[in-house]
Amino acid sequence: MEILVIGAGVVGLAAARALALDGHDVVVAEASDAFGMGISSRNSEVIHAGMYYPAGSLRARHCVRGARLLYEFCESHGVAHRACGKLIVATSQEEVPAIEAIRRRGAENGVERLELIDAGQAARLEPHLRCHAAVLSPRTGIIDSHALMLALLGDIEDRGGSLALMSPALRLRFDRGRWLVTVGEDAGEIAFDAVVNAAGLGAQQVAAVTEGYPADRIPGSFSPRAVTSPSPAARSSKGLSIQRPRKGAGSACI
Ligand SMILES: Cc1cc2nc3c(=O)[nH]c(=O)nc-3n(C[C@H](O)[C@H](O)[C@H](O)COP(=O)(O)OP(=O)(O)OC[C@H]3O[C@@H](n4cnc5c(N)ncnc54)[C@H](O)[C@@H]3O)c2cc1C
The missing domain is CATH 3.50.50.60 (FAD/NAD(P)-binding domain)
Structure with missing residues (x-):
């Protein structure tokens, strides 16, 4: 087609x-x-592991499977990335049940190797961190x-x-x-x-x-407005403007 x-x-x-x-x-x-x-x-260029979405939801399934496929794609295509991991911290004892709930949900979603660690283990990973406990997500990463x-x-x-x-x-x-x-x-x-x-x-x-x-x-109240049309540079067989991508075009991240 x-x-x-x-x-x-x-x-x-x-x-x-x-x-x-x-x-x-x-x-x-x-x-x-x-x-x-x-x-x-x-965007933040984070490869999300998938522990926040409700268990059984499409977003949970797609995020967990998508992260695995994305790591495989990065490996096979030489895309810069790093599975640097993430710590979700409880800065008070009252917050500990909340991060435990995140770990449980992540496990239900199929996120691998999620681990609840204590303050000492967290500090060994991040020496400047002060917390009561943390969930370590080794499968969270960053990508170019x-x-x-x-x-x-x-x-x-x-x-x-x-x-x-x-x-x-x-x-x-x-x-x-x-x-x-x-x-x-x-x-x-x-x-x-x-x-x-x-x-x-x-x-x-x-x-x-x-x-x-x-x-x-169409979600939300939406009124059509004109889309502006820049003048094309070169044309494909379909009559469309074709240009080579600018390799490494600037990426602004937050
Ligand atoms: C602040 C922020 C942080 C985020 N952090 C992360 C993160 O860490 N990890 C993660 O996985 N996701 C993150 N996301 C989400 C992720 O960035 C988006 O889901 C994703 O980039 C959406 O891609 P897209 O192709 O749908 O949209 P876009 O990248 O916006 O692409 C749409 C394209 O369509 C073009 N276009 C629009 N109208 C027309 C038209 N009429 N004709 C032709 N072209 C048109 C636009 O110019 C644009 O290039 C973040 C999002 C935000 C806002």
Whole structure:
């Protein structure tokens, strides 16, 4: 199938990679002039182990499995990362039951090697730390999120997929079995068999400019506004603006 993925953040690039590996013809359309410049370059770059989400929830399952897959992907693709571990501390005796509850929930979620440690053990790991007890999560880690996205993009391009920068999805409509998408004002409508909306904070806007999309399925009260269309630089066979990613584009972390 010919598939358009809207948004080149970590979600869009991961979805596009999976589709490309499945043999689909994938184009990722990104409104900005580089990939990963939205939420994906404004996060803490933590690989969460998965102990906070309610047991049995989708978020718990996906977080635990996702962390394992992410470590494997980092290893196989040379993405900088470190399983540095995390301490969740109780700074008073009253807080100890709360961290014990986190450890129990994590164990129910399948997080490996969570351990309740005492103040002395915690201080041996972090000499400046003063606490009553702590939960040690050895599977929590940190990752270079831009290196991750660059590796995802590499796999997409290896499978013949492409990234079209400065290519905002402006309007979508479904006609005779295909999605007709206006990507940038100059490109006209381009037909795809399927579209993935991975536009992050723009996802509701993309839903709102999708003809026939039920307004009551767009979370929050939302009024469509115009998406601006920068002028494209070079064009793909689909008529989209194609640019090479800027390797190591700056990643701001908090
Ligand atoms: C403060 C903070 C800290 C966080 N810390 C962590 C953490 O430590 N670990 C963790 O796993 N997660 C963390 N997260 C969550 C994580 O960063 C996000 O879940 C993830 O980056 C979302 O990726 P995304 O691809 O959905 O969105 P984005 O990265 O925002 O990508 C969406 C892309 O779509 C593009 N776009 C929008 N509209 C259009 C359009 N019409 N046409 C074409 N392109 C469009 C945007 O330009 C953007 O590039 C954090 C989030 C925040 C806010």
